[in-house]
Amino acid sequence: MxxxxxxxxxxxxxxxxxxxxxxxxxxxxxxxxxxxxxxxxxxxxxxxxxxxxxxxxxxxxxxxxxxxxxxxxxxxxxxxxxxxxxxxxxxxxxxxxxxxxxxxxxxxxxxxxxxxxxxxxxxxxxxxxxxxxxxxxxxxxxxxxxxxxxxxxxxxxxxxxxxxxxxxxxxxxxxxxxxxxxxxxxxxxxxxxxxxxxxxxxxxxxxxxxxxxxxxxxxxxxxxxxxxxxxxxxxxxxxxxxxxxxxxxASLEMNQRARDWSQLREYLEQSLQQLPGIVVFGEKAERLPNTLFFTVPGIEGETLLMALDKAGIGVSSGSACDSNHHQPSHVLLAMGIAPELAQGAIRVSIGVDNNLSQINELITVLKSQISKLQRMLLCDVGYGV
Missing domain, CATH: 3.40.640.10 (Type I PLP-dependent aspartate aminotransferase-like (Major domain))
Structure with a gap:
């Protein structure tokens, strides 16, 4: 899918x-x-x-x-x-x-x-x-x-x-x-x-x-x-x-779109926050109804992005116009986020063609990939010891 x-x-x-x-x-x-x-x-x-x-x-x-x-x-x-x-x-x-x-x-x-x-x-x-x-x-x-x-x-x-x-x-x-x-x-x-x-x-x-x-x-x-x-x-x-x-x-449909996006984003955000260590950026500020920017401590954003891509899910690690620099987001650094945390950032931005079934699929894949990557990190640490 x-x-x-x-x-x-x-x-x-x-x-x-x-x-x-x-x-x-x-x-x-x-x-x-x-x-x-x-x-x-x-x-x-x-x-x-x-x-x-x-x-x-x-x-x-x-x-x-x-x-x-x-x-x-x-x-x-x-x-x-x-x-x-x-x-x-x-x-x-x-x-x-x-x-x-x-x-x-x-x-x-x-x-x-x-x-x-x-x-x-x-x-x-x-x-x-x-x-x-x-x-x-x-x-x-x-x-x-x-x-x-x-x-x-x-x-x-x-x-x-x-x-x-x-x-x-x-x-x-x-x-x-x-x-x-x-x-x-x-x-x-x-x-x-x-x-x-x-x-x-x-x-x-x-x-x-x-x-x-x-x-x-x-x-x-x-x-x-x-x-x-x-x-x-x-x-x-x-x-x-x-x-x-x-x-x-957009003039005619904006209000309905915003309501739909907000429901999907809030559902996704609540689901992610059940995972240990997840950090949502800007969560206390008023945000666009369709945008969620988060990180999983210890996991590279590009690594998680590619894992999602292999599963057929397209997300980003920040600005598309700055995505080839492989540097921590200057936005997050300006917010005082530590570079190692900023390096793991993933952005999900929802549109008119997205629905609850797709968000559930994203959550399922995210949980599976995060668990897999965390196990790999633990194995690497154990091998190094």
Whole structure:
């Protein structure tokens, strides 16, 4: 039985989304910048998607810039907000995704001063820690809405108030949050918000940056002047149309999805906590309804992951974008977790195609593999003695 439980890395394409995309892959091949009827049909599809995505996050359609995904959205937020001649200070939380950390490090190499805001043992940013990180020359603060590994949610509205008082810009990477928990761009007080389609049943390779009308974004890509000059390049019409449909479905079905996911996650968490030594990360914090990040002391996460993979169960050991580095999660280290404990982390992220039977199968396989691996460790220790 194949069981996919890595939806935070990417969720399967919803059939209804595929149906929306197919006409733009098969029949409608007009360039959306063309003035003839074929171009107008493509343009109408993009503008419809812009309305759908904006509605999901309570933004205005004019505030939506379509990108190639969450990574580009984060890069556009960082480099675009800092401008062509970056100066000043930039602050980010210690638990940000690599697609945000890497552009920030690139700016640091150019001489920009960077502050990493500490998090508590549950992975939350304390407003006092944020306040201490702000400086008179702080240009931009970036704190993710929901962590991709732990699922821990930040109190973005409270944090953004602190930043606005300072007069700085606030960006949030909401890639993992969108479609799973309600987002309100306007009332959250943020200036910039990154989104991605493929975490919520949409296609890979398309995302968006939501930009407050008061913010002037310096474009990373220049050429045809698409997206009102903020992101040049011929738009991926089929993917954008699919993004719009996925956003529409999330708006309609989010509450039911969240209830279903929460029930499965809580059942899994309670079952795992019956095993000796299991540690659940961020368990005391508000988390995404679909995400559980845990470790079994003494067992390598990669070893357990491969054992589950052989049993046909797909989980992860953290961020998919950082999975080849074989280093302890920087998120867990920032939370004060010991490296040897962080090294064993396993993430289960539930999606719309998962059910109780699959969770029970996961629990059965986990118990069997953990027992087997622990026996092997005991034998190794005994042999060494």
């Amino acid at each position: 194949a069981i996919y439980l890595d939806h935070n890395a990417g969720s399967p394409l919803d059939e209804r989304v595929l149906d929306t995309m197919l006409p733009y892959l098969r029949e409608q091949q007009g360039n959306p910048s063309s003035v003839h009827r074929y171009g107008r049909i493509a343009r109408e599809a993009i503008e419809q998607a812009r309305i759908q995505v904006a509605a999901l996050v309570q933004a205005a359609p004019s505030q939506v810039i379509f990108t190639s995904g969450g990574t580009e959205a984060n890069n556009l937020a960082i480099f675009g907000a800092m401008g062509p001649h970056p100066q000043g200070h930039l602050a980010i939380s210690a638990v940000e995704h690599p697609s945000l950390r890497e552009p920030v490090l690139a700016l640091q190499a150019q001489g920009i001063k960077i502050t990493e805001i500490e998090v508590d043992s549950e992975g939350r940013v304390n407003p006092l820690a944020l306040g201490a990180a702000l400086r008179p020359d702080t240009r931009l603060v970036s704190i993710m809405w929901a962590n991709n590994e732990t699922g821990v949610l930040q109190d973005i509205t409270t944090l953004s108030e602190e930043v606005r008082i300072q007069g700085s810009l606030f960006h949030t990477d909401a890639v993992q949050a969108v479609g799973k928990v309600p987002l309100d761009f306007h009332h959250s007080g943020v200036h910039l918000m990154s989104l991605s389609a493929h975490k919520m049943g949409g296609p890979k390779g398309v995302g968006a940056l939501i930009v407050d009308s008061s913010v002037d974004i310096f474009p990373l890509l220049r050429g045809g002047g698409q997206e009102k000059g903020r992101r040049s390049g011929t738009e991926n019409v089929a993917a954008i149309a699919g993004f719009g449909k996925a956003a529409e479905l």
